[in-house]
Amino acid sequence: MITFMNNSDSEEEPCNERTSLMSAESPPVPSYQDGLQASEAGEAQTHRKRRTGGSRSPNNAADGNMSGSSVPVRESALENEEEELTLKYGAKHVIMLFVPVTLCMIVVVATIKSVRFYTEKNGQLIYTPFSEDTPSVGQRLLNSVLNTIIMISVIVVMTVFLVLLYKYRCYKFIHGWLILSSLMLLFLFTYIYLGEVLKTYNVAMDYPTLILVIWNFGAVGMICIHWKGPLQLQQAYLIMISALMALVFIKYLPEWSAWVILGAISIYDLMAVLCPKGPLRMLVETAQERNEPIFPALIYSSAMMWTVGMAKPDTAARGPSQQTWDTAEDGRENHRSPSHSDSEILETRSPVPTHPITSLEELEEEERGVKLGLGDFIFYSVLVGKAAATASGDWNTTLACFVAILIGLCLTLLLLAVFKKALPALPISITFGLVFYFSTDNLVRPFMDTLASHQLYI
Amino acid sequence: VLSLPHRAFFWLVSLLLASLIWFVSVHLSDREDSKLQYNLLVFGAAVSVLLQEVFRFAYFKLLKKADEGLAMISEDGRSPISLKQMAYVSGLSFGIISGVFSVINILADSIGPGVVGIHGDSPYYFITSAFLTMAVVFLHTFWGVIFFDACEKRRYWCLGLVVASHLVTSGLTFLNPWYEASLVPIYMMTVCMGAWAFCTAGGSLRNVLKCLSCKPEEDGRVMMYSALRVPFED
Numbered sequence: 128m129i130t131f132m133n134n135s136d137s138e139e140e141p142c143n144e145r146t147s148l149m150s151a152e153s154p155p156v157p158s159y160q161d162g163l164q165a166s167e168a169g170e171a172q173t174h175r176k177r178r179t180g181g182s183r184s185p186n187n188a189a190d191g192n193m194s195g196s197s198v199p200v201r202e203s204a205l206e207n208e209e210e211e212l213t214l215k216y217g218a219k220h221v222i223m224l225f226v227p228v229t230l231c232m233i234v235v236v237a238t239i240k241s242v243r244f245y246t247e248k249n250g251q252l253i254y255t256p257f258s259e260d261t262p263s264v265g266q267r268l269l270n271s272v273l274n275t276i277i278m279i280s281v282i283v284v285m286t287v288f289l290v291l292l293y294k295y296r297c298y299k300f301i302h303g304w305l306i307l308s309s310l311m312l313l314f315l316f317t318y319i320y321l322g323e324v325l326k327t328y329n330v331a332m333d334y335p336t337l338i339l340v341i342w343n344f345g346a347v348g349m350i351c352i353h354w355k356g357p358l359q360l361q362q363a364y365l366i367m368i369s370a371l372m373a374l375v376f377i378k379y380l381p382e383w384s385a386w387v388i389l390g391a392i393s394i395y396d397l398m399a400v401l402c403p404k405g406p407l408r409m410l411v412e413t414a415q416e417r418n419e420p421i422f423p424a425l426i427y428s429s430a431m432m433w434t435v436g437m438a439k440p441d442t443a444a445r446g447p448s449q450q451t452w453d454t455a456e457d458g459r460e461n462h463r464s465p466s467h468s469d470s471e472i473l474e475t476r477s478p479v480p481t482h483p484i485t486s487l488e489e490l491e492e493e494e495r496g497v498k499l500g501l502g503d504f505i506f507y508s509v510l511v512g513k514a515a516a517t518a519s520g521d522w523n524t525t526l527a528c529f530v531a532i533l534i535g536l537c538l539t540l541l542l543l544a545v546f547k548k549a550l551p552a553l554p555i556s557i558t559f560g561l562v563f564y565f566s567t568d569n570l571v572r573p574f575m576d577t578l579a580s581h582q583l584y585i
Numbered sequence: 586v587l588s589l590p591h592r593a594f595f596w597l598v599s600l601l602l603a604s605l606i607w608f609v610s611v612h613l614s615d616r617e618d619s620k621l622q623y624n625l626l627v628f629g630a631a632v633s634v635l636l637q638e639v640f641r642f643a644y645f646k647l648l649k650k651a652d653e654g655l656a657m658i659s660e661d662g663r664s665p666i667s668l669k670q671m672a673y674v675s676g677l678s679f680g681i682i683s684g685v686f687s688v689i690n691i692l693a694d695s696i697g698p699g700v701v702g703i704h705g706d707s708p709y710y711f712i713t714s715a716f717l718t719m720a721v722v723f724l725h726t727f728w729g730v731i732f733f734d735a736c737e738k739r740r741y742w743c744l745g746l747v748v749a750s751h752l753v754t755s756g757l758t759f760l761n762p763w764y765e766a767s768l769v770p771i772y773m774m775t776v777c778m779g780a781w782a783f784c785t786a787g788g789s790l791r792n793v794l795k796c797l798s799c800k801p802e803e804d805g806r807v808m809m810y811s812a813l814r815v816p817f818e819d
Contacts, residue, residue, distance in 0.1 A: 225590075522689040527597055530682070533590040566601050573611075574604035575686065577626055582714065582761040584687055584721055584754070585603075585633045 220497035221540050223429035225533060227366050228499075228507055232529060234370040235377070235508040236515045244323040245378045246516045252379045254278045259381040271383035275391045278384075282392070283406075286399065290406040294413055302353075305424045309352055309368065313345040316371045352424050365427045369501050373508035377516060385513050386561065392506060393557040400551040411549050421498075428498040497540070503552040507532050510560045518568050523575055527567040531559035592644060592678035599640040600686070603633030627759065634755050637679075638748045641729070644675060645736050668737060669730070669786055676729015680722035688718040707762045716768060717758065720775045724754060727775070727782035734785045750774060 239245055251258065254277055257270035292301050318341050325332055348368075351361045380388065399405040414421045511528050518524035535556025543550050578585065607629030614621055648671050691714050702708035728747050735743030754774060760767045 522693055523686055526682075526685060526689065530590055530593045530597055534594045537590065563597065563601075566605075567597075570608050571600055571604040574600075574607050574629060575690070578630065579687070579690065581623075581626065582710065582717075582758065583626070583630055584717055584758040585600075585630045585637070585683075 220429065221537055224497055224499055224536060224540065227362060227427060227429075228504060228533070228536060229529075231366045231370050231373070231504050231508050232511045232532075234366070235373050235512040236525060238320075238324075238370070238374055239377065239512050239515045242323050242327045244326070245374050247378075248381075249378070251381060254281050255380060255384050257384075259383060267383060271381070271387045274381070274384040275387040278388050279391050279395055283395065286406045290410045290413075293410060301422070305422055306349070306353060309349060309424050310345070312368045312371055313348040313364075314341060316375065317341055317344060317367075320371060320374070361423075362427065362429075365501060366504070369427075369504035370508060372501075372505045373512055376505065376509045377512045380509075382517060385509065389506060389510055389557055390561060393551070393553040396551040396553040400549055408549065425501055426498045427501055427504060429496045497543075499552060503556075506553060507536075507556060507560075510557060510564070514560075514564050514568075518564070518572075523572060524564060524567045527563045527571070528560045531563040532556045535559040590678075592675045593682035595640045595644050596637060596679050596682045599636040600633060603629060603636045606632050630755055630759075631752065634751050635748070637683075638732075638751060641675075641679065641732055642736065645733055648675065648733075668733060672730045672733030673726065673786075675733070676726040677722075679729055680725030683725055684718045684722040687721065688714060707764070709764065713761075713764055713768060717771065720768075720771050721754075723775050724751075724771075724778055727778035730782040731778070731785050750778065 255274035256277065257273050259267050259270055261267045261270060289301065289304075318337075321337070321341065347356075347360070348364045350356055351364050352368075376385070396407075399407040402408065411421065510532065511525060514528040515521070515525040533556075535558070536552065539550055539552050539555050607625065610625050610628070611622070614625060648668075652668065652671070691711065695711050701710050707713070728751065731743060732747050735741070735747065754771055757767045757771055
């Protein structure tokens with residue numbers, strides 16, 4: 128889900144946003160925050176299933192599919208300037224999100240194409256118990272629909288559970304859960320991935336080196352994601368774990384179930400974010416009310432705001448914050464008028480909000496970053512990866528799905544700029560992606576193949 | 586940069602429609618008759634070319650609207666991106682997606698084991714495909730620039746000429762194992778189109794000389810040449 132984070136307070140009150148990833152701006156500019164969906168709950172559970180072979184441990188370290196909810200954007204007094212800045216920063220946001228989504232997809236497609244492990248059928252997850260090796264088409268369809276129902280209900284249950292935990296302030300439990308799930312992703316899945324890549328390229332690696340590499344990778348990842356770290360490193364790690372998760376899904380979801388699940392989850396995303404009682408929406412709104420950041424491990428943000436929990440002069444804050452922030456937006460400084468940088472406030476990115484910021488300077492803050500949930504990354508990559516794995520037209524289909532997803536993301540961000548509230552990022556992109564996948568595979572592929580065999584160009 | 590995927594999307598939709606038409610026509614016709622199939626292929630290719638141009642026009646309309654919108658709300662009444670830059674980017678992205686779709690499967694196959702032309706086809710298949718794709722990419726870029734300019738200035742004969750040259754290029758590829766007849770005219774057409782696009786975008790021999798001699802910018806005319814370059818914001 129793509130959400131805009133805005134201040135939960137009314138327009139008159141100071142903006143007390145304390146999202147972990149935000150960029151501060153000058154007062155007239157409204158703040159945009161996007162929350163996104165994270166489907167790590169389902170993933171972590173599936174991981175555990177694979178590893179332990181079916182014994183369900185009581186501690187579900189998986190994060191439920193969480194969609195970041197969007198917080199209503201605070202309207203600025205100057206509508207024109209707001210609109211113009213909306214479009215300018217909207218364009219920036221689009222690009223800021225294109226790059227990570229593209230990178231994630233590239234990693235997934237490259238792995239699928241080269242490492243055969245992820246396209247072999249080695250069994251199914253416990254969440255998709257019905258097999259698809261049935262003789263008749265109707266039976267297969269029925270099985271895939273049943274698989275989808277089971278999977279979606281698992282995701283719904285996990286999300287509701289997470290939202291309830293959040294509502295009743297069981298932060299320690301949630302953090303333990305998140306930490307456990309990212310531990311598993313960072314260590315176990317990376318180990319398996321590295322093993323398979325080494326096997327494919329026939330490279331020998333001894334165990335001490337392996338332990339060293341995996342330990343460093345995992346430890347730095349944990350620190351970056353859950354605590355502090357350079358923004359780009361954190362983004363890189365989030366991309367990596369999304370790609371790993373997507374690869375697991377691609378491997379263990381049977382063919383038709385995967386497509387039906389993709390469709391169903393975009394419908395679920397739509398409902399969970401837009402319905403008033405939807406779990407994701409409640410999560411975002413609760414986070415807004417409490418002025419807390421949504422868990423950093425579940426959301427990819429394109430810019431970071433550092434705020435210090437005390438009133439301080441603007442000039443002192445500007446230095447370091449600009450440093451971390453400007454790395455992401457080098458070429459765009461000429462857009463900003465000098466007044467924009469005045470009210471950047473530094474915030475320490477701590478998962479547990481201990482002290483709400485109430486300084487008046489925050490009135491003039493504006494987040495410029497856009498947040499996308501990790502679940503969205505994962506499902507985009509699952510779509511493109513499945514297209515790469517199963518389409519017989521190979522690259523054309525993959526490319527078509529890739530373009531379709533990017534266009535969907537563009538449209539969603541456009542809608543986000545227009546509506547200024549949290550929006551589900553999945554439906555439009557996944558719909559386009561599915562339409563393009565099926566149509567390209569069945570219609571365009573024979574056409575292009577025939578053209579290419581005669582070496583005709585159109 | 587932003588319009589790159591948009592443009593690609595429009596091209597994909599046009600390709601989709603064209604292949605839908607071709608697919609339907611193939612299924613409705615006799616599968617065995619190869620001459621008929623070949624003619625249907627020609628028909629499909631022609632339809633695809635026409636649809637591409639239609640979508641290029643539709644994209645132009647869309648960009649005009651967006652441009653006006655941006656101009657209205659911008660600070661000084663002008664849009665941040667000039668129409669020429671948009672034309673260039675749109676043509677380029679059209680070309681890129683078209684070229685990539687044409688060549689990527691060939692590239693993927695070229696990695697694998699095999700012998701080119703073992704069944705009697707030309708052994709130069711890969712290299713000519715590469716050259717053809719390059720020409721197609723350039724052509725689409727030039728066509729984009731000329732097309733947008735022609736639409737802007739309502740010179741419909743230019744439009745017709747662009748569409749006709751696209752059809753001719755596609756038709757020339759039908760001569761394909763006879764590479765002298767197809768590659769050479771296509772490259773000549775590319776060069777012509779390039780020169781035409783250059784003139785349309787406001788360049789001239791004087792600009793080129795000025796640029797090459799690295800003199801400092803003296804007057805505003807040099808700025809027109811820079812319209813061909815994509816600003817780093819894109």
